[in-house]
Amino acid sequence: xxxxxxxxxxxxxxxxxxxxxxxxxxxxxxxxxxxxxxxxxxxxxxxxxxxxxxxxxxxxxxxxxxxxxxxxxxxxxxxxxxxxxxxxxxxxxxxxxxxxxxxxxxxxxxxxxxxxxxxxxxxxxxxxxxxxxxxxxxxxxxxxxxxxxxxxxxxxxxxxxxxxxxxxxxxxxxxxxxxxxxxxxxxxxxxxxxxxxxxxx
Numbered sequence: 001x002x003x004x005x006x007x008x009x010x011x012x013x014x015x016x017x018x019x020x021x022x023x024x025x026x027x028x029x030x031x032x033x034x035x036x037x038x039x040x041x042x043x044x045x046x047x048x049x050x051x052x053x054x055x056x057x058x059x060x061x062x063x064x065x066x067x068x069x070x071x072x073x074x075x076x077x078x079x080x081x082x083x084x085x086x087x088x089x090x091x092x093x094x095x096x097x098x099x100x101x102x103x104x105x106x107x108x109x110x111x112x113x114x115x116x117x118x119x120x121x122x123x124x125x126x127x128x129x130x131x132x133x134x135x136x137x138x139x140x141x142x143x144x145x146x147x148x149x150x151x152x153x154x155x156x157x158x159x160x161x162x163x164x165x166x167x168x169x170x171x172x173x174x175x176x177x178x179x180x181x182x183x184x185x186x187x188x189x190x191x192x193x194x195x196x197x198x199x200x201x
Contacts (some may be wrong), residue, residue: 002077011066014150022079027151029081030064034155037083040133042183046148046156046165046175058095059176061086062149063185085146085185092187095144101190132182132189135196144179144186148172 002008002025011017017026037043049059063086069078090096104112116123128134137143153172156163169175182189 001071002079003075004077005075007070007077008068008079010068014064017064017066017081025079026066026081029066029079030149030151031155031158033064033081033083034149034152035159036130037133038159040130040181041136042133042179042181043146044178044180046152046169046172046177048169049174049176052145052176057145058089058091059145059147060089060186062146064149065184082184083149085144085179085183087185087187090144090187096142096186096188096191098191099187101194132184132193135182135192137180137182137192142188142192144183145176146179146183148175148177 002022008022009020011020011026014030017023017030020026063084065082065084067080067082069080071078092099113123115121157166165175179186182192
């Protein structure tokens with residue numbers, strides 16, 4: 001939580017965040033995002049890219065998305081960071097089979113509210129935190145490979161200072177992670193989330 005008179009600027013990318021006057025706050029947000037990925041079991045431990053090259057997999061770049069959220073108090077702002085995948089390189093039929101997930105537009109949403117109001121119906125809304133990470137990927141063939149995001153090595157060393165990777169790996173750019181749960185940015189994440197919801201409702 002940050003207190004200041006005017007809302008801070010939202011970094012467009014990690015380079016902006018590291019040059020910002022709130023640099024240390026943004027780094028804390030990045031580390032919190034990494035903690036969340038670990039605590040939810042979304043990503044595997046990093047491993048050498050050389051171990052999967054024979055399968056010629058698509059390796060997705062990672063992206064850090066930043067957000068400044070308003071709070072109930074005018075001068076307090078919440079800084080947030082989210083780790084995402086860049087799914088622009090994913091090819092249908094190779095990296096995923098389906099991407100369709102139904103959504104509603106603003107007009108449909110207004111119509112539902114109007115109908116509920118006229119009929120006296122009660123509307124119930126669910127807000128699912130980290131919705132995509134709710135769904136684990138049990139089928140190994142549906143998992144994706146992700147390059148390590150910026151600052152991941154520093155976070156990893158801070159959390160596990162004696163991990164063998166620190167002594168055995170000399171170039172962390174040659175490491176990747178596997179998605180064990182769905183991740184924002186992959187083209188099939190929305191579809192997989194919809195499939196999970198379909199089994200519940």
